[in-house]
Amino acid sequence: MSRERIQDLRAQVDEINMQLLDLLNQRARVVSEIGKLTQQLGTSFYDAQREAEMLTALEMANKGPFSNETIKALFREVFRASMALEEQQAKAKIRVQRSSPDQRTVIRMPDGTELGNGKFQVISGPCAVETFEQMDETAAALASRGVKFMRGMAYKPRTSPYDFQGLGEPGLQIARQVANKYGLYVVSEIMDASQIPMMSDYVDVLWVGARNMQNSFLLKALGRVNKPIILKRGLAATLEEFMYAAEYIVSSGNPNVMLIERGIRTFEKATRNTLDIGGVAVLKLESHLPVIVDISHSAGRRDIAIPLARVARASGADGLMVEVHPNPPVAMSDAKQQLYIDQFHALMDSIEDMEKTFA
């Protein structure tokens, strides 16, 4: 008896669902037309005043059983869905998002080296340029393993103004000279838009540090530069904020952006930061940009570098970044995390072992 009644009632619900569906789509079509017209008039899609008025009208008309709060919440969802529809039609969706599973941005260097084409790349070198000898010894090791991208950091953003701030332009000269000797590309951090012309003389790939990830002034300026950009995730940036930061560069004209995950700040102090490897998987799913895993800053210690390199390789990332120094204990920064050169070779061996099996 009551089971039959339930069947009847459910049929009524099904009927109402279909009417709701029709009305929602009908509404979407009308709102979409409004969107096109307002756009022609140069006004924004989003009209908070209008939404407030609609909500007030609904509230006054509502007789329940849904409460006014529920009705307003449901309609806010409808408004949001409609607005999403308009934005989607009016402009391309966010450019750094993947539109099909096989879409990928491949960074091509002058000699044909590619990053993001499925081959795993290594970016390496010391935390900072200190001397010619230090760079030369490191570069020789990199070149002997086929690494093409060398850290040549001459401007170091540091917590304290009394810490070593980098060698500046003389450091870039050293990096360039050594890179030329070994056929490497110089990757170097830029700290301000005003440095772009000078740095362009020495540097092949411009690096935006974690502290500048949301420096939109700098990001827009880098959108007008004709060099690849590595964008480092801020230490407490969400993946959504990270992708929007890349969007600042790409929407300003420069499509050659790589994302580098470098660990996020959490309560755990056994590692310097917490490598967000799940975030790497999400980025590879949602964006077509190459993703690099920084196993040095995320760990802050060299004794887990090899397992983390293997993790990076297995995660689907396009490459890894690892710091290496001829004599880490005397390094002027990040002494605890830079690899010795023999550790670097052991790490490369370990990745190459994995490569064979993935080939």
Add this chain to the structure above:
Amino acid sequence: MSRERIQDLRAQVDEINMQLLDLLNQRARVVSEIGKLTQQLGTSFYDAQREAEMLTALEMANKGPFSNETIKALFREVFRASMALEEQQAKAKIRVQRSSPDQRTVIRMPDGTELGNGKFQVISGPCAVETFEQMDETAAALASRGVKFMRGMAYKPRTSPYDFQGLGEPGLQIARQVANKYGLYVVSEIMDASQIPMMSDYVDVLWVGARNMQNSFLLKALGRVNKPIILKRGLAATLEEFMYAAEYIVSSGNPNVMLIERGIRTFEKATRNTLDIGGVAVLKLESHLPVIVDISHSAGRRDIAIPLARVARASGADGLMVEVHPNPPVAMSDAKQQLYIDQFHALMDSIEDMEKTFA
């Protein structure tokens, strides 16, 4: 021209809104009746299978412009709203939530002392019971300032099994003896449901520690106890989880629950935890339970105890908890955060100064 067209289209949207409103409420009435019938049949409100079928039907009928994903998302909101409506009608909403601005739970002790009635209360004492002399000296100070609730902790949940785990039942005996001498109530941590009978002989208020906040087995057992419970927020519990943990106790039969905010675990290490004072304001807004601010575990240092006591007083909380010890440097736990007795008096002076102005 196009402005007029926009006006027309907006009028259409208004009309559709009203039709949607009618349909939604009509749907709610039907679903509500289904809910009553299924309840009589003894089945659950929530029928995932049925929802899945409805979503599939909508997906098949959908011709856009809304995408299937959007339609499913919107209907899931409608389903959720309908279910919320049924639950609300069938049972009281979550009991610890405030239903009116002036609803408040007041904890009444045998001698008429109240907690949660608008008067600011202080809970104090050492981190752990160590000796009779230590408790006696502390209790004398508390009593001299009109404090009624004394920490008498005899079971200490510690990170390491090799750390001091508390004196156990002999500690409770000391606490009871001292409390009786000075007319105080004993507040003491319970670690397992099996301790309830024994502890009930000594303790006036049972304390659930941060590590046990989501020990639902213990919470349900405390719901059947006829003593007030202090529930401490877990170190990474959201406010929602905190309120649901209290709900376990209240829905099991014991309405006399106090919430204690003790700082959450964050990246910042200048303080032991981060006192979530905004969370205190939110709890006072959303729940009728008394809220206490633990200024000892949140700070982990005694040099900011007085400003934090003033903050607690100003936040609208019902009281504060502060640790005090006759000789903090030799305390067996939490040596850095317990106040010296003269600091305790200074803190009480400071709060009393504020009290005068709020009276």
Add this chain to the structure above:
Amino acid sequence: MSRERIQDLRAQVDEINMQLLDLLNQRARVVSEIGKLTQQLGTSFYDAQREAEMLTALEMANKGPFSNETIKALFREVFRASMALEEQQAKAKIRVQRSSPDQRTVIRMPDGTELGNGKFQVISGPCAVETFEQMDETAAALASRGVKFMRGMAYKPRTSPYDFQGLGEPGLQIARQVANKYGLYVVSEIMDASQIPMMSDYVDVLWVGARNMQNSFLLKALGRVNKPIILKRGLAATLEEFMYAAEYIVSSGNPNVMLIERGIRTFEKATRNTLDIGGVAVLKLESHLPVIVDISHSAGRRDIAIPLARVARASGADGLMVEVHPNPPVAMSDAKQQLYIDQFHALMDSIEDMEKTFA
């Protein structure tokens, strides 16, 4: 001139260093003897009063140039080092710490299956036992891939008391019956020490959930059980706290403990938690216990399960845990993260591909 003077001064520093070295070791020997004597007297190593007196004496004798604060800080380091030395000599160091690079705990099951012996193991099954059919279909899939450990969860610790709390003992009966049919081991969560006798009838491996990681009462009780224990990391537990929680079990008598990393709570919400893969590497370095990676709760979404499974395999962990359900959208909990059965097969294929290359 001044370079020579610097050389002289540096030689003086070298001389002082050696005198300091002698004195420090001489001090360590005396303190060590005190330690042995106080231990015979049954008193604690740590005497805060004595330390306070020594610091006061040093402060009074100090004539600079070091400030009193610096002197006290340096001596506190000396005190701490001396105490560490005593503790190390008096008792074995923390048992779960690795004492040599090749020390490992291997969990042996009755049929000879081992966990922790270098072979990568998979633990799988639905979030919770719901019906016989659900378990039967899942178990068949597990058995077909050689998986030996099946989730058979019948007690679910949930945020809300109104959420599904598990089937209880009837759920355990289903799990046991299905496990026997397919030759699997039942892994099931225990919520309170009082459940041990009953659960021991049905369950092969007892699981301690994240909310109970620091329930020392339960941990000690599990130390007296003759079954392997899986200990899940608390959602905001440090690695140090995690290892100490395992120490509670091991020091109470049960050496068969596995650690499971399940993601930590951070600000990032794209994943349900943040998988701490660096933490896995640290645990493998510092402990001899097997370490499992939970790729379901850490991600909270099934679309990145395969890359995370590969990451787990590459990290050096001893196994992974993944939830699988015949019909995830209708699951009574964790609907978004459980794999479909065909996804489970794809994940197993992916791991087996890696296995070949690591063999």
Add this chain to the structure above:
Amino acid sequence: MSRERIQDLRAQVDEINMQLLDLLNQRARVVSEIGKLTQQLGTSFYDAQREAEMLTALEMANKGPFSNETIKALFREVFRASMALEEQQAKAKIRVQRSSPDQRTVIRMPDGTELGNGKFQVISGPCAVETFEQMDETAAALASRGVKFMRGMAYKPRTSPYDFQGLGEPGLQIARQVANKYGLYVVSEIMDASQIPMMSDYVDVLWVGARNMQNSFLLKALGRVNKPIILKRGLAATLEEFMYAAEYIVSSGNPNVMLIERGIRTFEKATRNTLDIGGVAVLKLESHLPVIVDISHSAGRRDIAIPLARVARASGADGLMVEVHPNPPVAMSDAKQQLYIDQFHALMDSIEDMEKTFA
């Protein structure tokens, strides 16, 4: 018997302590002289190579019982203390640290208004300048309550490049015009060093946003500006990093810096961020700079603005910042957290009530 032996041994320890004390201070004097000489030679205090050699020598000479690791750790502390001593003598210690309990930086404005002198100040206004009318209505309310500092934000750093980025210079013109009409000071965010000359024409106090807290390029440039700076804490910056960021400005020549705590990013989502009120107490203890509490961005919701304003007042902070807008629901940013003007008046009433009692 063994108690007497313990007494003897303790006397030996006391003797060794005094010898260690002498040696440490003797060492400090020699190292200090080396420091002066190396400074004359223009080389750095810190010589990692030299430290490495000393540690190696100690390791080779060490015969225990202290392990090599312990010896190296202890000497690293000694090295660090010596270096701290040298740095302290060579240059002033970190300038933003308080050197005596009553040291305070007071910001003086042209009309004699002071911030940091013990009187509690309010900084208020809308999130962003939108129209003249909006600013005019807000400014009238501020002026009627004696508020002197008005938000006049014309450059908005936003997560998405497609969000409202501020009106730019026309917005500054509006802010200046309105401020002049009501006798207010304009506080406005600067995003890049290149904006300094232009903004100086309109703005009285330059504001550095959370995303730029560690933009050392900008901070150094602001150190050469003759206007007060408000420095906002980064959303995951430690207090130490925050103070060092201020040090960049102060050490570059501008002493007039205010610190603004705006909530840190944590797992809790009931509030937009977690107001670190304990951090405010620590900053007031450790620095002489004025500290402001931002109750809008920390909460992200206006319904707890009044308790948080009272908390800010009680914390010992020098002022608070609160957003107010004539019509929050239509605001172009931060719609949920800006106060209505009548709420602003209620908030001012509440603070004034507290003021009376603190006077």
